[in-house]
Amino acid sequence: MSTEESKFNFSEDKPKENTQTTPANDDPKGLWEGLKSFIYKLLDIRDDVDKDQTIEDVKKDIPFKGATAWILVCSIFIASIGLNANSPAVVIGAMLISPLMGPILGMGMSIAINDIYTLRKSLVNFGVMVFLSVLTAFLFFKFFPLQEDSSELLARTQPDIRDVLIAFFGGLALIIARTKKGTIASVIFGVAIATALMPPLCTVGYGLAKGGSQGLGYAGGAMYLFTINTIFIALATFLVLKLLRFPMLKYANSQKRKRISQLASVIALAVMIPAIWTFWNVLQESNIRRDYNLFIKPIAENTEVWLQKRDKDLDIDKKKISLHFNGEVPPALEADYRAALEKYEYIKDFELVVSGNKTRSVDQLSESLERAYSDLDESKNIIDGLQKQIAELKQEISNLNSQLESRASVENDSYVKFSKVAKDAKIRYADLRQFGFAKMLNSTDFIKVDTIPVAAVKWNAQLSDSVKTVREQELKQWLRDELTLDTLIIERIK
Secondary structure, three states: OHHHHHHHHHHHHHHHHHHHHOOHHHOHHHHHHHHHHHHHHHHOOHHHEOHHHHHHHHHHOOOOOOHHHHHHHHHHHHHHHHHHOOOHHHHHHHHHHOOOHHHHHHHHHHHHOOOHHHHHHHHHHHHHHHHHHHHHHHHHHHHOOOOOOOHHHHOOOOOOHHHHHHHHHHHHHHHHHHHEOOOOHHHHHHHHHHHOOHHHHHHHHHHHHHOHHHHHHHHHHHHHHHHHHHHHHHHHHHHHHHHOOOOOOOOOOHHHHHHHHHHHHHHHHHHHHHHHHHHHHHHHHHHHHHHHHHHHHHHHHOOOOOEEOOOOOEEOOOOEEEEEEOOOOOHHHHHHHHHHHOOOOOOOOOEEEEEEOOOOOHHHHHHHHHHHHHHHHHHOOOOHHHHHHHHHHHHHHHHHHHHHOOOOOOOOOOOOOHHHHHHHHHHHOOOEEEEEEEEEEEOOOOOOOEEEEEEEEEEOOOOOHHHHHHHHHHHHHHHHHHHOOOOOEEEEOO
16 A cells, blocks of 8 residues: 555656756747747637638628618718718718628639639629719719818829728728628728728719819729729738638539639739739829928928919829929029939939919019118118119009009098908919909999999809809808908809
8 A cells, every 4th residue: 555655656746856847938949839829829810710601691791682772872872971061970971881892702702712603793793883883973963062072072082002001901801800700890890981982982973973174083083992992802802711721612513613713713813913003003103192292392381482282283194293383483493493303212203394473472572672671771782773673663563552452442441452362362262263353333223322342253164053152152251251341242254
């Protein structure tokens, strides 16, 4: 009995002795293996994948009929109203109820598992969804009375590299959430908001309804953004399902199976090539716009020159940058701009066109006059040429004042500072093409004569009459407040 106990005690003491002499924490190899095991378990998603349920769920979201069609139409209307009202909250609500994501996941999955039938079904439903979405948005913006280029709409017309990354990583998050046992609904909602499939289609409809070169430009840029989102969400789905080794669809006919596999490989390659090409183009354009903004910033902040920014100042296709100034640009300053352009890698080969307006405003002439007087006081030298310049400036100011300013009233009213009002009106209303102001003699009973202020305006021809009417009401209220007027008539110049 004692012998057995001794044996038992000996066998129990032995591992304790080994544990104390060679602890695992002191072994670098064991620590490294433990760290690798921890990271592997932390990032590995294969053990928590339900492949059959994932395929079934994705296929279930592909069909487009009945309730799904009406949900899509309603979400398009909501998104269009949100974009028109410049309301991000309403646009986000439309993204959450949109069913557009289903066919896109179906395309990526069907290519990954060689399911040509599901691919065909996904493409057909996707095409119908896109057509119905654009048509709905077009009808809304065509007949809705209030149309204007809101910031929410314009944000969807110029995609950059960030949109590509959002679409790709959003697609990764979505398909990973889909493959997990017990799908994470919050991830699906978050991806629907981040990738923003609905707003670009609404902007396409808006651009077609607006018409003209500007409207078609909006439509083209928005469709480009939607295409980027679609391609990279499908690409992310394809890559994740391939990484997780989803089972390939088996066909009874071996020859057909081989043909389907080759076709799926060709389609996958056809998707990846434009994806890479799109990524590269958008990356290059983003770099060009970044360098352009860095180049233009110090020029715009220079108080000695007056830079007038326009929509076509940067022409990437023609590799051309245009700078328009109100006033003359000294040759030395123009040379500095050309030298500064050489410092930016992505725009150094662009053609720089500098143009100035020789007609100077009253404010600029006044500043020039003050500088001339200051130079005379400091130098205490009377120079004939400088006196002549001062005289010319005085005469020019007098002529401009007599042309641009008229008396507000014979009594005690002050002069209307037309140049300042016109400049402020143009800043407030970018679509204003011509502006005039005068006092009109008026008589209702043909005995008593009154003077009524009249503002004549001409708008951008592309604006609809309803938008012009709204702008004229805003302009009328602003002019009354600015000029302290009780009455004011707005006349539209054809």
